[in-house]
Amino acid sequence: MTRVHDMGGRFGDGAVVPEADGIPQLGxxxxxxxxxxxxxxxxxxxxxxxxxxxxxxxxxxxxxxxxxxxxxxxxxxxxxxxxxxxxxxxxxxxxxxxxxxxxxxxxxxxxxxxxxxxGGPSERPSNVASRFEVGQAVRTLRPAANRLVDGGHTRLPAYAAGARGRIVRKHGSHVLPDSNAHRLGEAPEPLYAVAFPASELWADPEAPGDEVVLDLWQSYLEPA
Structure with a gap:
């Protein structure tokens, strides 16, 4: 079950309207x-x-x-x-x-x-072996949920749950937010850039040929 913040890709919220003058100045x-x-x-x-x-x-x-x-x-x-x-x-x-x-x-x-x-670099050495290679087809887990803490933090967005994509880059091993957000340790594991066709994420995409690239941890993925 996701919280109200997980609204990415949701239908019905209207168009994204960029600031006319670029980045807004802070008051x-x-x-x-x-x-x-x-x-x-x-x-x-x-x-x-x-x-x-x-x-x-x-x-x-x-x-x-x-x-x-x-x-x-x-x-x-x-x-x-x-x-x-x-x-x-x-x-x-x-x-x-x-x-x-x-x-x-x-x-x-x-x-x-x-x-x-x-800054706060999140790359760490890890003894978790990489399971996937560039070009490999993968699928995200469904539902998009923290598997360590019920209702906990996760960086897998709900709109991408159960979607099929392909690995386009390996980022090395990074701190796992699902663990770190709950003070369970950094638990670093492999992180990948995964490309998803728009048609995998939405039933009626305006540009079916577009892709969305998400950085996802290994424990969010399974072979497709």
Whole structure:
């Protein structure tokens, strides 16, 4: 069962309308939301997959009405309380004056550029052998679900569940989000770029000759 966030490829939501002037400029509060998220992540209390799952866990009503950065802030507030970094009283401005135990991990302004440049590489050595080769036909598992945690995080989109495609690239082994999002370990495994004909994904594609390429972990796939 998927959550409300898994809306890719869904019919009936209208056309995607690009910004007329290209990438939109962030306002002051959106920039602050980005800065807060980056600074809180530097405290080391969660990983990127945990944070993605926190956004997915927002209530459907909130997810539907919140803007992009409102989702970020709401999920960040949940994470801060869930991990004990802050309390609900702290968030409401009732915090005390005692130094925070994570104060020594604060992200200084002068370190931000280096942190962003370094990013968060997910490639890892793994003892999981690659099962598929470039050009091989594969099929995604159905349903698109986390096989480790009921209702858990997965990067297999629902619209691609059960679809037949072909391997077009091997990316090496990378952290498995389905495990990492639930603090079960990084569990790295082979990651592939898989091309799917539009006709495999939608009953009546506007351009049947088009392909969609998805990066998918080995445990999402089976031989076709």
């Amino acid at each position: 002051d509060w959106q920039a602050r939301a980005l800065a807060l998220t980056l600074a809180a992540g530097a405290l080391g209390q969660w990983n990127i997959d945990v944070s993605r799952h926190a956004r997915e866990r927002l209530s459907p009503a909130d997810y539907g009405r919140f803007s992009y950065f409102e989702k970020w802030i709401a999920a960040l507030a949940d994470l801060l309380v869930e991990t004990g970094v802050l309390t609900e009283e702290d968030l409401s401005g009732q915090e005390g004056d005692a130094p925070h135990p994570l104060a020594d991990r604060v992200l200084k302004a002068e370190a931000v550029a280096a942190v962003l440049a370094r």
